[in-house]
Amino acid sequence: MKKTTYISALALIMALVFSIETQAQKFSKLDASPLDIAYLRASRNEKPTAKVIYSRPQLKGRSLEKLAPKGKVWRTGANEAAEIKFYKDVNFGGKPVKTGTYSLFTIPGDKEWTIILSNDTDVWGAYNYKDSNDVIRVKAPVQKGESVEAFSIAFDAGKMFLAWDTVRVAVPVK
Structure with a gap:
């Protein structure tokens, strides 16, 4: 009888310890604008030339202009600046x-986008953007394509492509 009571008490204590331990961990829910990475590589086996880390906001019935207003500096994605x-x-x-x-x-913009590389890294959004930290600015013409729900960046054929809704922008990278 004593042995059964001891085993039952031990089992109860272990169950409490494990339930408290699993309850103690708090993890964030999945981000509404998940993080993604795009690489520019000559081939899979070669070291990359470039890497972009960015968050992928989604239209979810909203207009592109509401999420990335024309004529205003945009973080090029969501959350932290790309x-x-x-x-x-x-x-x-x-x-x-x-x-x-x-x-x-x-x-x-309607006909072109200005692409900015800035020395101001590890910043949230474009709220504290300073043009004095710009390294370069380049213009890229707007093309139209099939609608893309989630903002996307990809490298192909020596270009970095930005796509969202029906807008496509390409910047040569060599």
Whole structure:
């Protein structure tokens, strides 16, 4: 009888310990604008030339202009400003850029977008954006395409593509 009571008490204590331990951990829910990464590589087996880390907001019935207002500096995604890292010196939109990490901002427009690389890294949004920290600005024409629900960045054929809704913008990267 004593042995059964001891085992039952031990089982109860263990159950309490494990339930308290699992209850103690608090994890964030899935972000509404998940983080993503896009790489520029000559091939899968080669080191990357560039990497962009950004969050992917979704339209969810809202207009692109409401989420990325025309004529205003935008963080190029959601949450923290997008970050672009160049693993070697590159030509970005026809302008030289040194190896390093930069924030990627944009100014959306009807016919073209201004793409901005800034030294102001690790910032939330574009709320404290300062043009004095710009490294370069390049213009990229707007193209139209099939609608894309979630903001997307991809590299292909020596270009960085930005796509959202029916807007497509491409910047050459060499």
